[in-house]
Amino acid sequence: MTKFLSHSAACGFALLAMACGPSIDPAAKADIDQRIAKLAPGGQGFSAPAVFTPRPLVVGQWTQHKTVSEKGQPSFMTYKIVGEEGGAYWIEVLNENYTGKTVTKMLLFLGDRVNPATMEVRAVKMKDKNGRVSELTGPMLQMMKSMWQGSVNMLAVAWQGLPQEDVEVVAGRFSGCFKARTDASYGPWHAASLSWSHPAVPISGLVRSQGIDHPNTMELVAFGESGATSEIP
Numbered sequence: 757m758t759k760f761l762s763h764s765a766a767c768g769f770a771l772l773a774m775a776c777g778p779s780i781d782p783a784a785k786a787d788i789d790q791r792i793a794k795l796a797p798g799g800q801g802f803s804a805p806a807v808f809t810p811r812p813l814v815v816g817q818w819t820q821h822k823t824v825s826e827k828g829q830p831s832f833m834t835y836k837i838v839g840e841e842g843g844a845y846w847i848e849v850l851n852e853n854y855t856g857k858t859v860t861k862m863l864l865f866l867g868d869r870v871n872p873a874t875m876e877v878r879a880v881k882m883k884d885k886n887g888r889v890s891e892l893t894g895p896m897l898q899m900m901k902s903m904w905q906g907s908v909n910m911l912a913v914a915w916q917g918l919p920q921e922d923v924e925v926v927a928g929r930f931s932g933c934f935k936a937r938t939d940a941s942y943g944p945w946h947a948a949s950l951s952w953s954h955p956a957v958p959i960s961g962l963v964r965s966q967g968i969d970h971p972n973t974m975e976l977v978a979f980g981e982s983g984a985t986s987e988i989p
Contacts, residue, residue, distance in 0.1 A: 781885075785854045792830050795822065795926050795977060802956040804932025808916040810869070810953075810961045813837055813845055816982040817958035821974045822926065826967070829854050833974070835959050836984035844878050847959070848986055856885030859987045872912045881988050889988055913961075915953065923952045923963050926977040930954040930963050937968070947972075 811817075820834045831853035839846035844865040851858050861881040867874020880892045880900070892900060915934040923933045933952035948968040953961035957979055965974040 780854045781856050784852070784856045788830055788832065788852065788854060791832065792822065797924065797926055798928040800928035802928060802930045802954060804920065805934075805955045807955055808934075810913055810915075810955055811958045813866070813959065814981065815840055815845075816984050817980065818984040819957060819959050819962070819979040820977050821962065822977050823975075824973045825853075826971045832977075836986070837959060838984055838986040842878075844876075846986070848984075848988070850987055858885055859883040861986065861988045869913050875912070883988050915955075915961075921952060923954075925964055925975045927957075927963070927979060930956065933963050934961075 815837050817837045818834060820832060823831050823833055825831070831851065834850040834852075836848045836850070837845055838848050838861070841863060842865075844863050846861055846863050848859060848861045851860075859882065861883075862877055863879035865874075865876040865878060867876075877897075880897060881889060882892075883889045915936075918934040918936050920932040921935050922929070922931050924930070930952075933954045935950065935952050937948065937950055939948045947970055949965050949972070950968060951965040952963045954963050955961055957963060957976060958981060959979075962974065963976050965972075967973065
């Protein structure tokens with residue numbers, strides 16, 4: 757079993773919000789490049805975890821990762837818990853890259869966060885780079901659920917028994933991160949990666965990820981326990 761919201765799952769959610777072959781937006785590229793240039797390693801340290809479980813989900817939590825695609829293009833992915841409804845959480849993924857900004861907002865029932873069979877996508881909203889918001893409902897939502905099942909399965913957590921390694925990223929030094937291999941499929945798209953997770957990090961626990969069959973990387977740059985707001989009404 758793999759950890760919650762691994763790098764492969766992150767890429768899967770991002771793909772839901774991106775059009776095929778979009779062109780580079782000069783203003784978006786300049787903004788990303790400037791923000792990347794200002795990143796500097798943080799001095800905060802986090803001790804080795806004493807538990808094998810992730811932090812409880814709380815509305816307002818957020819994380820931000822710097823990602824680098826197999827083409828070498830950097831971007832930022834921000835995960836937010838922006839609401840709770842009927843025992844499910846609205847998890848929003850803000851993807852900022854060279855082509856612009858897109859948002860995917862999913863109402864996810866996570867069950868026990870261990871067994872994928874208890875997890876369910878209940879609603880999806882998307883916002884494209886031009887600010888247009890769409891919502892998938894009824895037959896369309898049902899039709900797409902099978903494609904998203906791989907993403908949902910990747911939300912399961914089982915860190916116990918995994919090897920542990922120290923990892924240093926922009927967000928700080930994390931001792932004893934749980935190291936795991938993850939494999940995911942989203943329709944025709946497949947990916948495998950190595951990931952390092954720590955329970956000090958909310959939502960996903962993801963500190964760092966390195967693609968195996970694709971040279972993609974993710975690195976935690978910031979996170980918080982409160983303050984997240986939605987990009988989609």
